[in-house]
Amino acid sequence: MGDKYSIILPTYNERKNLPILVYLLDKTFREAKIDWEVVIVDDASPDGTQEIARKLIDVFGADHIQLRPRAGKLGLGTAYVHGLQFVTGNYVIIMDADFSHHPEAIPEFIALQKKHNYDIVTGTRYAGNGGVYGWDLKRKLVSRGANFLASTVLRPNVSDLTGSFRLYKKDVLAKIISETKSKGYVFQMEMMVRARALGFTVGEVPINFVDRLYGESKLGGDEIFQYLKGVLSLFVSV
Numbered sequence: 001m002g003d004k005y006s007i008i009l010p011t012y013n014e015r016k017n018l019p020i021l022v023y024l025l026d027k028t029f030r031e032a033k034i035d036w037e038v039v040i041v042d043d044a045s046p047d048g049t050q051e052i053a054r055k056l057i058d059v060f061g062a063d064h065i066q067l068r069p070r071a072g073k074l075g076l077g078t079a080y081v082h083g084l085q086f087v088t089g090n091y092v093i094i095m096d097a098d099f100s101h102h103p104e105a106i107p108e109f110i111a112l113q114k115k116h117n118y119d120i121v122t123g124t125r126y127a128g129n130g131g132v133y134g135w136d137l138k139r140k141l142v143s144r145g146a147n148f149l150a151s152t153v154l155r156p157n158v159s160d161l162t163g164s165f166r167l168y169k170k171d172v173l174a175k176i177i178s179e180t181k182s183k184g185y186v187f188q189m190e191m192m193v194r195a196r197a198l199g200f201t202v203g204e205v206p207i208n209f210v211d212r213l214y215g216e217s218k219l220g221g222d223e224i225f226q227y228l229k230g231v232l233s234l235f236v237s238v
């Protein structure tokens, strides 16, 4: 059987972003002649994201789009854990649904993974010609600070620990997730640190992260506090 890529898309108020993203994912995979599906994990978005998701099922088919909602806003980390149960592919891609991660980078992720048989390929904003566009200074500092802190303390040797545009072998993702405790944004960093501790190989693709056009970020002060706690507990345990 051929490869199949399952894209887990966590959504909270992404009704304006979801259709064009799914359209581009379909286009990308069709042109590459690769089998794909999208697993949408929506946390009861009040903006009607789920209505849109159901329309997308009508357009692209239930074999390509799964809607796996949850009852309330339960956090970004646990959204991936929830989505993973429904995945039918042997590779999993996680990405944001607000266009900060562009589908056009996916063929590059896939090619790099295949070339070296990497367990994980991660997008990086902080190496090569990767970058961030549209963030204010404060948000840039938070992101840089978060990466600097975790790299210095935990030394996983990955240039972008908090990014969430990644490709995993499905079994590898399941194994790492089974050991990961974080519920919010800190999840990405913990996943990388645990991946390294388990001896998995990681490749990097420079990406340009462009801040969302529609809607707003859900990163708040509590996520930053949870991140600091996460670094500390990993420092003690890994």
Ligand SMILES: Nc1nc2c(ncn2[C@@H]2O[C@H](COP(=O)(O)OP(=O)(O)O[C@H]3O[C@H](CO)[C@@H](O)[C@H](O)[C@@H]3O)[C@@H](O)[C@H]2O)c(=O)[nH]1
Binding pocket: 009, 010, 011, 012, 013, 014, 041, 042, 043, 073, 074, 075, 076, 079, 095, 096, 097, 098, 100, 143, 162, 163, 164, 165, 185, 188, 212, 216, 217, 218, 219
């Ligand atoms: N289901 C669900 N989805 C969520 C939740 N919180 C956020 N999301 C979804 O997760 C994605 C990222 O959320 P944003 O709020 O757009 O994050 P950001 O501020 O742009 O942060 C980005 O950069 C961070 C730092 O690098 C990353 O840590 C983060 O994952 C993301 O890539 C979006 O698709 C958003 O709808 C949640 O509680 N539940």
Ligand SMILES: [Mg+2]
Binding pocket: 096, 098, 100, 211, 212, 217
């Ligand atoms: Mg965003």
